[in-house]
Amino acid sequence: MQRVRAGASPRSSKSPVPLWLLPPLALAIATTITALVVPSTALLPVLIAGPVATVVVAIACGEAARRGRRIAALSDESAAWQAALRRQEAETLHLADTLLPEVVARLRRGDFAEDVLASLHAPEAHLEVLRSVIDAVTAEEDLRDSAQRAFVNIARRVQAIVHQQAQELREMEDRHGHAPDVFGDLLRIDHGTALIGRLADSIAVLGGARPGRQWSRAVPLYSVMRGAMSRIIDYQRVELHSVSDIAVVGTAVEPLIHALAELLDNATRYSPPQTKVHLTAVDVQSGIAVEIEDGGVSMSEEARGRAERMLKQAQQGIDVNDLGESPRLGLAVVGRLSQAYGFQVSLRPSAYGGVRAVLIVPQELITTAAQPTGLAHGIGASSGPRTTPSVPAQRAESPAPQPAAQVPGPRAESTPAAPAAAAFEPAAAAAPAAPAAPAQPPTAPRTERPVTGPINPVDDDVPVVTERTANGLPQRRRKAPAAPAPEPERPAAEEASDGVQPGMWLAAFQSGLSGETSGAAPAATGNGPRADHEPDAPSASASKGNEQ
């Protein structure tokens, strides 16, 4: 093509007479004229030299013209080559700068390799390159995926074991609650288990999964914050300040606990061991701000920038393989969780000299304390609702406590009257807890007392009194069967009149023995329970119906 064009230009210019013929023609004419003009003596040399010169000039001119054409053709050709080269260079640049990154990005996003390839427009050779790149990237992504899945899978298994163990430890703690030495050891094991659990949670989060267990109900913020404290080594250094009375919705409980635990861990780890770490939660316009302030070394502006960068980077997704040899999981985990659940995290210098981490929980993850915060938050709170259903059950068929009745429904949120009822029926409430806890703390005194002989008089008198009150501590319960009638209302009313002072008679008895007079207390409390009790009895009997 280029050749054709190169040959075309000279042809068009020599259309009338080839230019190079002019000098030989002129020479020929000049020779002819000279031959006519010169005298005859000079004619012979002219006739010889003229044509020869003409022929030589013609040949030289022809050759010069041919070369000229050739040079023009060649320079045209080289220009074309250069243009092609530039075009190819541009295409290669496009491939490297635009096409390849786009393809890789799309593959990372999860597009199928075939789709990506089909949508590309590029020269065949480049497509070939792209095809092999796509193959390589896909293989790498598959490898990474399976590695990540393996991570998460293992973390899940560890989490399951840790959870199981935590539950068993809680049972053991209940069982050995009266033996402080054993109990102390159990607490230490419990703590260690919680630390393992946090590590497993971190790995799961970095692998793109949820942390740990899921909660189907809202949990008070106070419990959440203590839950976070449970999972760090130096929880004793954390000072928990007053917290507004709100709860966190179930789905956000575990992520929030985990994010706070990581921040607390950072705070305790990077501050001197004798300093305190302050943990507070305050209401802000956009939700609740949880502040973690430590008195450690202040972060330099550069370190702070790095940390915040790390948080940001984590929000865009983290590669487990990129974490390095001694990974600092903390901020990465926090960033990941923040991104997934909409927490806002910022790190600032603290007034105490250390770092002040603020985590803002958005409004939509917060609810008013859904659970009637009965007797206490958290563990203690579960006892509030739990005791109520069992109260009537206990009354109706008194001697046999029903472990099955209260164990399955530990958190009956449907009984708002529960805390009040439980609070005023100590003896009845104590009874169901006894079968739940194998240690049976209330019965313990009975077995121990005979050893300490002289207290016996106290013990001996107990049954006499309890037969009248009809709802006693576990040891008194054995004498109770006669008292409670089949219909629950009557004993309830009866109890309202004289069963309201479950500990009172004992107090009076003891104060009588020790010669003290605490007349004020019984007088003050004697009326209170009665008023609270009577409205309670019907609801209690109603919930008994539900229970059975």
Next chain:
Amino acid sequence: MNSDEPHWDGGGGPERLYVITGGRSGSSAKTTLDLVTLIVARSGPRPGMQPEQAAIVRICQRPLSVAEISAHLSLPVSVVTVLLSDLIADNRVFSRPPVPPAKLPDIALIEAVIDGLQKL
């Protein structure tokens, strides 16, 4: 995230017992608290109190034994003991220990008194 992930729920709050007691097990503190020691609150719960302590103060408006408190809160006795010793140290509650054996009058003495009275 996935439905096939384990759904753990039920059984306790997120906090563990060592956080409630601040790591103490009650073994070091030689308290006079017994299972039958009666506890009475001096005043109502204050804001800012640890919830468990507030709960103790609330239910102890009338005297309750340590064992009963433990059952109410579903907390092991050791935990309750630790919480109570804090409350006692803060003068929020006062405890009424069971009558120590030494304070009980000697049986022989009572018998002597009875004999003396009968002889009157």
